[in-house]
Amino acid sequence: MIRTPLRPLARILRAREAGENPDDIEAENRARRHAEIQDRTRKRASFRLWLMTFAFTAAFGAVGMRMGALASSDPSEPRAQTTGARIISQRADIVDRRGRVLATNLSTHALYAHPHQMVDPRRAATELAEIFPDLDEKQLTRDFTGKRTFVWIKKKLSPEQMQAVHDIGEPGLLFGPREMRLYPNGQLASHILGGSTFGAEGVSSAEVLGMAGVEKAFDNWLRDPANAGAPLTLSIDLTAQAAMEEVLSNGMRVMNAKGAAGVLMEVATGEVLAMASLPDFDPNDRPRPALKGDPSDSPLFNRAVQGQYELGSTFKLFPVAQAIDEKLINPNTMINANSPMKIGKYLIHDFHNYGGSLSVADILAKSSNVGTVRIAQMLGPERQQKFLKDLGFFEATQIEMTEAPTGKPLVPQRWPAVTAATVAFGHGLAASPLHLAAAYATIANDGHRVRPTLVHRRDHPQGERVLSEPAARTARGLLRGVVTRGTARAAEVEGYDVAGKTGTADKPRPGGGYYDSKVISNFASMFPVDNPKYVLVVTLDEPSVTNAGGATARTAGQTAAPVAAEMVRRLAPIVGLRPHADADLPVIENRTPADLKVATN
Incomplete structure (x- = not known):
């Protein structure tokens, strides 16, 4: 800024020449400058006053509008705002195919403490230990009397426990609202559901995360707000599941088995209506995983999905069905069944030496190892491998459970003639x-x-063809013969025309070889045979029962088959199947009389 001089030289000189007083010029200039300064100051002050007036008007206007909005809205409790990521505590329900709840959420409270607010921390620790026996009184005392300012005590409380803590009257004990996962049916379908745990936690909310089963497989979907709370609908039928678990539990007890598994599957869609593994657990109080020993000894182990078992003579259906499809045999083709049979340095035996030849129908009905191997040799190892691969035995099932990849079958790396032979009757390849x-x-x-699935939906794409329809129909007729006159007579259920195959396999030792008196017994079946709607598989781990003659029996025909028969009696009416008198599909039997003595596998 250029300032005007108070005593301009030119005017001063002219004033002196004219005899005027130069000081008057300075006074005049000084007065003009002061007037300009005052004018600028007045304008600045006026602008500030207007600005303050506008600010106060806007502020009081906003307050007034907010007060008006609050006065016209419904009353509600204020909510505290916190920084950081939002905890997503909502989780969708899980229901069965009929809409019955399998997993839901329950409002509860967590218990925490602010030790610096406590009046008598030692008494609080003592009384909390009485309410919650799993808490350590000494550790609580150290936490409450130390330097800690915050202590988690319990992540979830029952109403009774919450009232008991209220009665302590300690101001430093505080409650935080949250939602917990509830499984109202307890142990029912525990391996399918899996269980849940808390993730990110705050004093007023907690994130619920899936730990196993479908809870973990669908974790993102169940927590996605975009689904607007829509439940996840499983293919499970709760009534069928309960019936299966009850029958399987009783069968496991009667047969003195170490464990058991069962699968009921809808043929047309692959939807699993019931799937059980015993022993089981309560997902509301999920046990800790075992860190030592055999994983199958833990109740968390899902035998139906994770179990890798040699499934014994249930495999004999596959080379027979494939050979029929290849037109190498028919049900009445006679096969050399002399036992033992030598392959290289190995001998393959039948439990009974049937002598001479057996028809294909009798090979399956009597469960002849030698006859089955002869059929497998007609196919050759390459075709045998391809067929088993097409059936899914070389990969893990795609069922919607996190445990599915751990149940990938144990397939031999090499496939020489002896492997092809043993796989034909269910040894050397382990699957679930x-x-x-x-x-x-x-x-x-x-x-x-x-392909098995746990999701209930309307549209199921048809799978690729693995076997021709005539061959599949013939194979089903052969399985019916196994029940009516073969090793699975105990599986017959009047009115439902069950077709199936027994399978008894010695359990392998961890260090190699097989146990002498430990087996896995299986019965794989379908019903009704004329138009199969459902497939049922029952597996017993190390069964042992005393038969009528006083001898110890372990074979599937005497253990798994009768358990499966009771399941069909219970499950068929539940899934809507009515018993009928006659089936349209004739039972395929040998044209010539044959020894119908029951085999042991």
Whole structure:
């Protein structure tokens, strides 16, 4: 800024020449400058006053509008705002195919403490230990009397426990609202549901995360707000599941088995209506996983999905069905069944030496190892491998559970002649009961591949063809013969025309070889045979029962088959099947009389 001089030289000189007083010029200039300064100051002050007036008017206007909005709205409790990521505590329900709740949420409270607000921390620790026996009184005392300012005590409380803590009267004990996962049916379908746990936690909310089963497999979907709370609908039928678990539990007890598994699958869709593994657990109080020993000893182990078992003579159906499809045999083809049979340095035996030849129908009905190997040799190892691969025995099932990949079958790396022989009658390749159920469902589905699923939906794409329809139909007739006159007579259920195959396999030792008196017994079946709607697989781990003659029996015909028969009696009416008198499909039997003595596998 250029300032005007108070005593301009030119005017001063002219004033002196004119005899005027130069000081008057300075006074005049000084007065003009002061007037300009005052004018600028007045304008600045006026602008500030207007600005303050506008600010106060806007502020009081906003307050007034907010007060008006609050006065016209419904009253509600204020909510505290916190920084950081939002905790997503909402989780969708899980229901069965009929809409019955399998998993839901329950409002509860967590218990925490602010030790610096406590009046008598030692008494509080003592009384909390009385309410919650799992808490350590000494540790609580150290936490409450130390330097900690915050202590988690319990992540979830029952109403009774909450009232008991209220009665302590300690101001430093505080409650935070939250939602917990509730499984109203307890242990029912525990392996399918899996269980849940808390993730990110705050004093007023907690994130619920899936730990196993469908809870973990669908974790993102169940927590997605975009689903607007829509439930996840499983293929499980709660009534059928309860009946299966009850029958399987009783059968496991009667047969003195170490464990058991069962699968009921809808043939046309692959939907699993019931799937059980025993022993089981309560997902409301999920046990800790075992860190030592055999994983199958833990109740968390899902035998139906994770179990890798040699499934014994249930596998004999596959080379027979494939050879029929290849037109190498028919049900009445006679096969050399002399036992033992030598392959390289190995001998293959039948439990009974049937002598001479057996028809294909009798090979399956009597469960002849030698006859089955002869049929497998007609196919050759390459075709045998391809067929088993097409049935799904070389990969894990795609069922919607996190445990599914751990149940991938144990397939031999090499496939020489002796391996092809042993796999033909169910040894050397280990798979889960769910794999077996899917393979039998493929044959029941006229040869179209069936993939198991736990999701209930309307549209199910038809699987690729694995076996021709005539061959699949013939194979089903042969299985019916196993029940009517073969090793699975104990599986017959009047009015439902059950078709199936028994399988008894010695359990392998961890260090190699097989146990002498420990077996896995299986029965894989479909019903009704004329138009199969359902496939049922029952597996018993180390069964042992005393038969009528006083001898110890372990074979599937005497253990798994009768348990499966009781399941059919209970489950068929539940799924809407009515018993009928006659089936349209004739039972395929040998044209010549044959020894119908029951085999042991």
